[in-house]
Amino acid sequence: MDLGTIIGFVGGFGLILVSMVMAGSLGLFWDLLSIIIVFGGAFFSVMVRFPLDVFFGGVKAAMKIIQQPTTKETDIIDIAVECADTARKGSILALEKVNIEHEFFAKAIRLLVDGFEPEIINGMIDLEINNLKARHKNFHKIVDDMAEGTPAFGMIGTVIGLIVIMANLSDPNAIGPGLAVALITTLYGALVSNMLFVPISAKMKYRTKEEVTIMEIVREGVNSIAKGENPRAIRQKLESFIAPANRSPDEG
DSSP, X not given: OOXXXXXXXXXXXXXXXXHHHHHSOGGGGOOHHHHIIIIIHHHHHHHHHSOHHHHHHHHHHHHGGGXXXXXXXXXXXXXXXXXXXXXXXXXGGGGGGSOOOOHHHHHXXXXXXXXXXXXXXXXXXXXXXXXXXXXXXHHHHXXXXXXXXXXXXXXXXXXXXXXXXXXXXXXXXXHHHHHHHHHHHXXXXXXXXXXXXXXXXXXXXXXXXXXXXXXXXXXXXHHHHHHTOOHHHHHHHHGGGSOGGGSOGGGO
């Protein structure tokens, strides 16, 4: 689990709930109609904008942000150095016996073992990177649209509440519910947008950058292995992709 994401969500929403309790009670801020307007309106509005498979793919991708990535850049660098050492001691064909759990790296190494030129492998990797960016861009757009849509539907709920109030000025019993919808939907829209969808979108974009960086490390690693470069030199080269604090001790 990604503790940063969990702590951020729990802490943020927790502070809001504590503020509500201190202001009176949670019951004052609960309105089912407002929830339906904000969530339901934004959800179906965004669904209209994308094919269903893309829309639900974006929802699935958004839910994955609470998961800690299973592969780190340093893991890929270690694999590249191991493969380079194996190739120098034996040959490129010896890489066939190396157990590589990372699927993308394993695919690139298989292409190298099968005799594909580095230029062809680079082209395939670049194509994979471009396609990944295109897919993820759609997923990001879905969450960005939800972040944009929830405040808008909050305002729609506010207008609905005001209409109810204006149409029933002579009935004091109708003013209360109308005013609740008018105010709470605005609160829900702003809260959900800024505490849920905006952070999710930012984390998804960060994860995309991580995936692209890993694929770029794979590309550079395969090129270096094909050239027969020294494993130590390969490590130094690949660690330029990551922050100095995460590099091996001899890199400072």
